[in-house]
Amino acid sequence: MPENGLRTETMVLNFGPSHPATHGIIHLKLELDGETVVGFVEEPTIGYLHRGMEKLAENMTFHQWITMTDRMNYVSAPLNNIGYTLAVEKLLGVEAPKRAQYIRVILSELSRIADHLVCVGINAVDLGAFTPFLWGFQQREMIYDIFEKYIGARLTTTISRIGEMRYDFDKDIIYMIKCVLDELEPVIAEWDQLLTRNRIWIDRTRDVGVISKEDALDWGFTGPCLRAAGVPWDLRIEEPYLVYNELDFDIPVGTQGDVYDRYLVRVEEIRQSMKIVRQALEKMPEGPIRIEDSTVVLPKHEEIYNKMESMIADFKFVMHGIRAPEGEVYGRTEAANGELGFYIVHKGGRSPYKIHVRPPCFYLYSAFEKLIKGRMIADVISVMGSLNIIAGELDR
Amino acid sequence: MDSAVLATVILALIKIALILAVLFTGVAYYSLAERKFSAFMQDRIGPNRCGPFALLQPLADGVKFFLKEDVIPHHVDKVLYLAAPAMAMIPAMATIAVVPFADPIPAPASGLFASLGQIQFQLADINVGMLYIFAVSGLAVYGVVIAGWASNNKYALLGSLRASAQMISYELTLGLSVLGVFMVYETLQLDAIVAAQTSFISFLPVAIPKWGIVVQPLGFLLFLIATFAETSRLPFDLPEGEAEIVAGYHVEYGSMKFMLFMLAEYSHMIIASAVITCLFLGGWNLPWVDMSSLPAVQRVAAQLAVFTAKAGFFAFLFIWVRWTLPRFRYDQLMRLGWKVLLPLAIANLVATGAFYVVKYTVGIG
Numbered sequence: 001m002p003e004n005g006l007r008t009e010t011m012v013l014n015f016g017p018s019h020p021a022t023h024g025i026i027h028l029k030l031e032l033d034g035e036t037v038v039g040f041v042e043e044p045t046i047g048y049l050h051r052g053m054e055k056l057a058e059n060m061t062f063h064q065w066i067t068m069t070d071r072m073n074y075v076s077a078p079l080n081n082i083g084y085t086l087a088v089e090k091l092l093g094v095e096a097p098k099r100a101q102y103i104r105v106i107l108s109e110l111s112r113i114a115d116h117l118v119c120v121g122i123n124a125v126d127l128g129a130f131t132p133f134l135w136g137f138q139q140r141e142m143i144y145d146i147f148e149k150y151i152g153a154r155l156t157t158t159i160s161r162i163g164e165m166r167y168d169f170d171k172d173i174i175y176m177i178k179c180v181l182d183e184l185e186p187v188i189a190e191w192d193q194l195l196t197r198n199r200i201w202i203d204r205t206r207d208v209g210v211i212s213k214e215d216a217l218d219w220g221f222t223g224p225c226l227r228a229a230g231v232p233w234d235l236r237i238e239e240p241y242l243v244y245n246e247l248d249f250d251i252p253v254g255t256q257g258d259v260y261d262r263y264l265v266r267v268e269e270i271r272q273s274m275k276i277v278r279q280a281l282e283k284m285p286e287g288p289i290r291i292e293d294s295t296v297v298l299p300k301h302e303e304i305y306n307k308m309e310s311m312i313a314d315f316k317f318v319m320h321g322i323r324a325p326e327g328e329v330y331g332r333t334e335a336a337n338g339e340l341g342f343y344i345v346h347k348g349g350r351s352p353y354k355i356h357v358r359p360p361c362f363y364l365y366s367a368f369e370k371l372i373k374g375r376m377i378a379d380v381i382s383v384m385g386s387l388n389i390i391a392g393e394l395d396r
Numbered sequence: 397m398d399s400a401v402l403a404t405v406i407l408a409l410i411k412i413a414l415i416l417a418v419l420f421t422g423v424a425y426y427s428l429a430e431r432k433f434s435a436f437m438q439d440r441i442g443p444n445r446c447g448p449f450a451l452l453q454p455l456a457d458g459v460k461f462f463l464k465e466d467v468i469p470h471h472v473d474k475v476l477y478l479a480a481p482a483m484a485m486i487p488a489m490a491t492i493a494v495v496p497f498a499d500p501i502p503a504p505a506s507g508l509f510a511s512l513g514q515i516q517f518q519l520a521d522i523n524v525g526m527l528y529i530f531a532v533s534g535l536a537v538y539g540v541v542i543a544g545w546a547s548n549n550k551y552a553l554l555g556s557l558r559a560s561a562q563m564i565s566y567e568l569t570l571g572l573s574v575l576g577v578f579m580v581y582e583t584l585q586l587d588a589i590v591a592a593q594t595s596f597i598s599f600l601p602v603a604i605p606k607w608g609i610v611v612q613p614l615g616f617l618l619f620l621i622a623t624f625a626e627t628s629r630l631p632f633d634l635p636e637g638e639a640e641i642v643a644g645y646h647v648e649y650g651s652m653k654f655m656l657f658m659l660a661e662y663s664h665m666i667i668a669s670a671v672i673t674c675l676f677l678g679g680w681n682l683p684w685v686d687m688s689s690l691p692a693v694q695r696v697a698a699q700l701a702v703f704t705a706k707a708g709f710f711a712f713l714f715i716w717v718r719w720t721l722p723r724f725r726y727d728q729l730m731r732l733g734w735k736v737l738l739p740l741a742i743a744n745l746v747a748t749g750a751f752y753v754v755k756y757t758v759g760i761g
Contacts, residue, residue, distance in 0.1 A: 013550050020642060035554065035726050126640070128630050128723025134438040200631055200722045377554070378640045378725045 008033075012041050013377075017048050021126050021381035024391025025049050028380070035376045040369050049395040057355040061321030062088050062162060065355065070156035072359060073393040076115035078107045078147065079335045081160040086241060087331025087342035088162045091324050094296055100165040101242045102284040106177065107150070107159055108242070108333075109273040109280070113184070114143045115336030115388075116224075116266040116273075123263065123385035124195060127204050127378075132194050135187050142180045149173055162322060164290030164297040174281060181274050188270055195263070205260035209371040209383035216257060219370075220363035223338025225387060228265045229257030235334035247279050259386040295323050321350040337361050337388050359393040400511045407509060411519050415492055423662040424454030426711060433712070434719045464651035469547075472648060476546035481649065481656035484539025488663040490532045493519040495670045496587040498680050498699035501692040517696065518587060525586040526578070529671060530571055533626065537563040539660065540635060544645035555644020558726060559628065559635035565733040566625035566632075572741035573618035576748040577675050580611050586671075590679030605683035608676030614744045616676045618737055623672065625733070627664040630718040634726060669710035670703075677706045 015028035022028075025048035029041035053068045060068070069080035082104050089095060096104070117140045121133030144154040150173055151159050151166070195201045211221070216229035226233055234251045236244040252268035254261030290297050294313040303310035324346050332341040338360030347353040364387040371383050428443065428450060435442025446452035468474065496518035503509045522528055537560055544556020578584055581592040589608075596603040597610065609616045625632040636644045646657045673679060680699035681687070687695050724732065 011550060013554075021640060035558075124722065128633065129721060130434075131438050131719050134440065138439060194720065195722075198722065200724060200728075203728050204722055204725055376725055376727060378634075378723075381640050 010038055015380065017045070021384065022389075022391075023122060023385075024389065024394070026384075026389060026391055026394070030377070030380070032377065035378075037372055037375055037377060037380060039373055044365070044368065046365070046391075047395050049391040051396065053396045054355055054357060057352055059351055061350050062324065062352065063321060065352075066158050066160065066162075067156065070158055071392055072357065072396060073115070073335065073337065073340075073361075073390045074155060075118050075388075075390060076111040076336045077155065077157045078111040078159045079115070079333070080340065081158060082108050082242075083331070083333035083335060083340045084342050085160040085162050086333060087329060087344055088322075088324070090331045091327060091329040091344055091346060092162070092296060092322070093325070094163050094291055094293065096163055096165065097288045097291060098243070098285050099168070099287045100289040102280050103165045103169055103289065104160060105242050105244065105247070106169075106277050106280045106284075107147070109276045110143050110146060110177070110180075112336045113270050113273045114140045116270050117143075119336070119385070119388040120191070120263055120266050123259070123382070124201075126381040126385045127201070129195065129198075129201070132191050135190060139180065139184050139187050142176075142183065146173060146176050146180065149176060161290075161298075162296060163293065168289050169284070177277060177281065181277060184270070184274060188267060191267060196267070202260060204378075204382060205263060205386070206258060207256070208259045208375065208379050209262075209386060211257045211367065211371060213257070215367070215370070219367040221338065221367070222363070223334065223336070223360050224262055224265045224269060225257075225364055226338065227251060228254035228261035230255055235332060235339060241333060243280075243283075244276075246283065247276050249273075249276050249279075259382050262386040324352075332358070335360060337390070337393070338364070357396055359390075359396065361387065361389045361394050365389050365394060399508070403508050403512055407512065407515065408519065415519060416489065419489065419492060419663060419666065420659070422666050423659055424458065426662050426666060427457070427658070428454050429712075430715045430718075433715045437716075437719050458655070461652055461655040466651045466653070469648055471548045473546040473548065476542050477648075478653070480539050480543035480546055481653040481660075482539075483542060484536060484660040485656045485663075487532045487534075487536040487539070488660040488667065491529050491667050492663075492670070494522055494525045494528050494586055495667065495674065496521070496590060496679065497670075497703050498696045499688070501696055516587070517700075521585065521587060524584050525589075526574060526584050526671075526675075530567070533664070534563075534567060536660070536664070539657075540645050543649065543657070547645070547648035549648050551641045551643075552645050552647050554641045555635045555647070558641075559645060561726075562625055562628070562632065562634060562729060562733075565730060566622045566737070569618055569733060569737040569741045570622040570626060572738070572745055573615045573622060574675060575745050576612045576615040577608050579745075579748050579752060580606075580608070586674045587679075590674050590681065593678040594681050594683075596683070605678060607678045607683075612676070612744070612748070614740065615748075616672075618741050618744065619676070620672065621737060623668045624714070624717065625729075627661065627668055627714070629661075629665065629714055631721040631724050632729065633718075633723060634729060665714050666707070666711060669707040669714070672710050673703060673706040679703060679706075 011032045013030045013032050015030050016022045017025045017027040027045035027048065031038040031041050051071070053072070056068060057065045066081055066084060069084045070077040072080050117136035121136040124130075125133045147157050147159065148154045150169075151157050211219070211225075211229050213230045216226050216231060221229065222233070230253055232251050232253045235241070237251055249272045252265045252272065254265050294310065294317070298317055299310040299313055304314045305311075326346055326348050328343070328345045330341055330343045332339050334340075339358065340360055341358030343356040343358065344352050345354040368383070368387070372380050375383075431453075432442045432450070443450040443453045446456045468477065496516065498517040500514040500516040503512045503515050509515065540559040540563075541556045544552040544559070547553075577589065581589045583589060583592070593605065593607050595606045597606050604610055628635050636646070646654055649657060680703040682702055687698050690698065
């Protein structure tokens with residue numbers, strides 16, 4: 001009790017489950033002293049978006065479950081699709097042909113750009129700057145146009161198949177990609193002008209949600225949030241998958257691990273991704289985009305309709321799925337948010353025995369209380385936006 | 397009744413009706429302009445469905461607000477909850493009473509208004525003009541605070557607390573920054589301030605108009621910034637902060653009650669633009685252009701056009717800034733108000749005062 005005898009007490013504020021800044025259904029119970037967050041009344045409630053995806057995998061074929069990965073991080077579905085198919089390919093011990101891998105790299109990086117555009121844009125919206133978001137979002141729509149042109153879907157793309165890419169890049173798609181990259185450059189430059197040196201933006205993000213190198217590693221941070229804390233860790237470099245070892249790009253690393261650094265890292269990653277896509281378009285070899293193994297990939301349509309063996313293979317494939325060897329495998333890729341891992345246990349049959357997903361933002365979110373304790377309520381949304389918590393991925 | 401009193405009353409009623417009609421139309425089209433401008437800035441199309449260039453959009457918005465169900469949540473303090481929108485709206489409307497729009501015209505030689513001598517384009521020409529504006533607009537905070545309190549909602553409460561702290565802090569800067577202007581023009585009456593700005597400063601090789609923005613540049617900047625805070629526009633829109641405290645004090649309001657808050661906010665911006673024009677931009681006068689020789693009706697039309705253009709620029713500035721900048725945090729807002737703007741305003745005041753002391757004792761300039 002203060003000296004003047006006035007009784008003061010803290011206030012409990014329900015932040016969510018439905019709140020404009022949570023972007024998904026996330027529930028916090030904040031204990032507020034004025035505008036300052038003293039702490040959480042209880043652990044953040046997650047699971048409002050739990051759809052039991054890991055359980056569903058136990059009754060689905062490996063191919064069917066690709067559609068589930070769309071619905072995890074729905075901001076960058078192709079990265080999930082590709083991450084999952086790579087994990088299954090690791091289990092099968094197959095590798096998609098070179099051209100398919102280049103296509104995957106290009107789609108991954110486009111998807112990473114889209115994710116970062118949305119993440120930084122939403123972070124800016126939460127802090128009151130609406131215009132940068134819409135400029136970025138327009139470019140994101142252009143990227144989605146590419147996905148639509150390629151596979152037919154925009155949001156839930158299911159863009160990758162095990163051992164193959166279903167469609168080849170034609171010259172229209174390559175032209176569209178080049179157009180997007182050309183148009184993206186001025187947008188990023190404008191972001192720089194509107195935000196990077198904007199005093200209010202710096203004030204709102206500098207020294208907010210700081211996490212040290214050691215803490216970030218301890219909490220299992222990965223992706224832009226880890227790199228912003230100063231750890232140059234990127235799976236594309238550390239254990240190159242696809243054809244990342246043939247491409248030249250840099251890993252932006254922050255120094256302070258605050259929201260501003262995460263913003264800078266993401267913007268620089270957009271630039272690097274653009275560089276990767278440009279290189280990949282140049283280096284992409286001609287050749288097949290599927291492996292010739294009818295136990296892993298569907299036969300071509302003309303073969304199904306004309307050859308008995310292919311028709312049987314197609315039937316077996318659709319009814320029973322692919323025949324994967326028994327075993328356990330952990331496949332991990334660098335998704336837009338960090339390390340996206342799929343731990344697959346297979347004990348024979350058409351469905352996996354268990355798939356466990358390691359979503360990057362589950363680990364980011366577990367450090368959330370530490371990041372915002374003692375800060376103001378306006379920092380809660382600033383930090384949450386910068387961690388890029390995607391409820392679909394968090395709850396699965 | 398004395399015919400002069402009768403004429404005054406009737407004239408006042410006519411003016412009230414006209415000013416409110418213009419203000420409300422202005423607010424309606426200001427909101428449309430904001431939507432169109434923001435769409436332009438963000439590479440969108442914006443409203444384009446209702447009538448040519450969406451000119452009927454404000455009407456559609458108004459009708460929509462009227463037709464919405466008037467929900468009164470059961471957990472609110474009913475009386476205060478219903479009174480708050482009005483308490484926000486009334487000061488917004490009342491401040492415009494002392495804003496002049498053009499030079500007075502001579503009254504018609506015969507008829508009811510002959511006894512008045514002249515007709516002013518101002519509802520009330522009171523000698524404490526600016527003080528009246530401060531006094532009345534200071535009341536606007538009650539509407540917001542009471543709305544937040546009566547809503548019985550934690551987010552609304554946070555919003556109203558922010559609003560009260562912000563408005564009271566920035567009112568100091570607002571008041572102090574404008575004192576320099578009073579010193580220069582030696583009056584508080586808005587039409588006299590406008591008249592004083594028609595003269596020129598000639599100590600430079602070029603004669604420049606003695607506008608408030610020229611003689612009080614720092615005062616102008618401070619006043620402008622404080623005005624943004626007073627009208628709770630970005631980057632000072634913390635009382636609303638839609639992302640953090642979910643629209644703040646009007647989170648529990650809907651239909652017409654919500655519309656009244658919106659009307660109040662936009663009226664504040666329009667009136668603030670008009671006041672800035674009067675204080676710092678020479679009101680309806682253009683330097684080097686003599687409009688006084690024109691016939692009365694044309695002169696008034698020209699002056700109103702000039703005034704509208706100048707005020708319109710500031711109204712546009714409000715939109716422009718809103719869609720460009722992020723929002724401050726609460727502590728940063730307070731720090732800016734108390735540690736930066738207020739000392740600067742005091743320094744400006746002292747410097748202006750010192751200048752005039754030197755001027756009158758030594759006799760420079």
